[in-house]
Ligand code: ADP
């Protein structure tokens with residue numbers, strides 16, 4: 084059966100759980116017809132990140148200007164002084180290509196998008212197997228300073244309290260297994276009338 088397009092798949096989890104790893108495993112599966120929602124952020128690029136691929140990197144001033152201009156579907160100050168948001172132009176770009184939009188956003192943004200799009204959206208919460216493993220993954224990624232790791236771990240406990248509010252929860256223990264579970268959930272959702 085061909086997938087009905089223009090649906091919204093929201094992926095959320097504490098930083099370091101494996102959202103990006105799961106999304107990169109499923110993004111090119113042909114029948115899911117996914118298109119990644121490139122968010123805007125006021126933070127600087129990390130490692131190999133390039134503008135327009137992982138994020139649209141905006142200065143804090145440009146980010147605020149676009150907030151004022153009403154260009155965001157949603158935005159949040161995810162970390163103190165650092166904002167992330169989904170541009171309406173990005174939702175239109177991906178759905179206009181006849182694709183299903185997959186977004187990697189924080190817990191509050193996720194619930195806001197779910198509220199706005201209702202049955203056209205599914206919210207998926209990815210859980211780490213435990214806090215020690217989350218710390219190991221954040222360190223292993225080698226992209227964050229000690230300070231950033233502490234900040235992300237500090238926030239993880241709070242973020243986990245949002246899990247019951249999502250449509251579904253998937254534990255990322257073994258990556259191929261978790262990615263396959265997310266793939267099945269998305270396939271069922273996009274094929275639903
Ligand atoms: P997020 O996008 O949620 O911040 P990443 O996808 O960047 O997380 O994953 C964080 C780190 O954990 C990466 O180094 C990644 O390779 C690793 N990782 C992801 N999933 C697993 C897993 N199931 N088991 C072990 N390591 C994992």
Ligand code: 5GP
Nearest residue numbers: 098122158159161167168169187188189192
């Ligand atoms: P990172 O700095 O590790 O790339 O991302 C930090 C956090 O910002 C992650 O929890 C990610 O899900 C969230 N995030 C990324 N893009 C958006 C967005 O457009 N909106 C919201 N609300 N959160 C986002």
